[in-house]
Amino acid sequence: MPIRDIPPADVAQWLADGAIFVDVREDHERASGQAEGTQGVAKALLLAEPTRHLPDRDAAIVLICQKGGRSMDAARALEAAGYTRLASVTGGTSRWQEEGRPTVRPDLPAEAVDFNERYSRHLLLQEVGVEGQRRLEGSRVLMIGAGGLGSPAAFYLAAAGVGHLRIADDDVVDRSNLQRQILHTEARIGAPKVASAQATLGALNPRTQVEAVQTRVTSENVEQLLEGVDVVLDGADNFPVRYLLNDACVKLRIPLVYGAVQRFEGQVSVFDAGRHRGEQPCYRCLFPEPPPPEFAPNCAEAGVLGVLPGVIGLLQATEVVKLLLGIGEPLSGRLLQFDALAMRFRETRLRHDPECVVCAKGRDFPGYIDYAAFCRAG
Known part of the structure; x- marks a missing residue:
């Protein structure tokens, strides 16, 4: 099954069908908010040990990043590693937030939030x-x-x-x-x-x-x-x-x-x-x-x-x-x-x-x- 490039509106159906939703951005990027329902695993960590985070290669997996590029790259790497049902969210978290879809903030200490926000660039x-x-x-x-x-x-x-x-x-x-x-x-x-x-x-x-x-x-x-x-x-x-x-x-x-x-x-x-x-x-x-x-x-x-x-x-x-x-x-x-x-x-x-x-x-x-x-x- 080829990798699907899906809009944020289609994610709900994938999740209803049991898909795993993964935000592949870095921890500091997710600090300002991530799509509701995601689990955060930085791209490098995910690809270093994919079976640790995604043990079932036949499970449906939806990946999201900031704009869509990294998630598609990660999907291609997972496909090469044997994963069969993959999707990447077009426009990433930026589009997700622009469309007003629900986001959550990870529970971090105030010092970490300040550090991540202040030095984000x-x-x-x-x-x-x-x-x-x-x-x-x-x-x-x-x-x-x-x-x-x-x-x-x-x-x-x-x-x-x-x-x-x-x-x-x-x-x-x-x-x-x-x-x-x-x-x-x-x-x-x-x-x-x-x-x-x-x-x-x-x-x-x-x-x-x-x-x-x-x-x-x-x-x-x-x-x-x-x-x-x-x-x-x-x-x-x-x-x-x-x-x-x-x-x-x-x-x-x-x-x-x-x-x-x-x-x-x-x-x-x-x-x-x-x-x-x-x-x-x-x-x-x-x-x-x-x-x-x-x-x-x-x-x-x-x-x-x-x-x-x-x-x-x-x-x-x-x-x-x-x-x-x-x-x-x-x-x-x-x-x-x-x-x-x-x-x-x-x-x-x-x-x-x-x-x-x-x-x-x-x-x-x-x-x-x-x-x-x-x-x-x-």
Whole structure:
């Protein structure tokens, strides 16, 4: 008997005749509702051990998924395994619900319901799935700066489900920040930026723990700030902090996601020399010495297009998520430059400097220096 492709309206008759109704979607997909009368068995589990779930190969079996594709694929696989009376629901659960047919929700703990609903679009991605999402929830990220770059990055890292965000910034909210620092509001002018960030992100995703650290990053506290973190996101707007973060991340073998903006241009890279000595560059390989101050003014001096930090911060957040999940190709050894006026990206390959004072293979860590004086001298 060939596989039948049936509309939802025909399912009732099949069930009345004794058919077994199986929803082959993943557990997290069924959490928002499944057709009444179904038993849930994910497609992979069903096909791995079909006789465990469907012992009678001659029984009538109706399969349903979200749109109809997976259920038909499962039906074909079952047919090849010797099952003789198979049907797949056309349009799947989506059509079933559109037609107003009865659905039920599995009895799950509130935490599981929140997890499945909140991260449903991640869970559908094979590269993320439940395992990857749990990995994000178990991760810890240090963000230096709750300003222009930190604002969009923090929003999306919290939304993505990073379990612990440690945000370090010693500044307070100023009205001039609001043009680009979207974590903050008019009502929080004068409040510590980290407290403002904590309030905003807590309202977005209470599952993410936001640790607010109102402090300036120094050689004395940098290793304490980096303790236990998986990735560092650099949202600083000054060279001394960038060099300090680079050196600490090389020493502690933590990947550093770098970003910088000025006027209408920005750049992003990943520096992971600590874990890849002699193979990948660090920030000092790109900038052995800081440029003179007159050639590198900060945003307060040179100005910045308000939307530009949003673009660069989101690129940084993307790199952080990729690093945490271990997917894709990170920007290690590549500098991605963005020109907002021309709407153009340009990529430059970066090489490891075998004579780098910090990340050269076999070289001991030289120790922290007076970074402010080093940058003034540059």
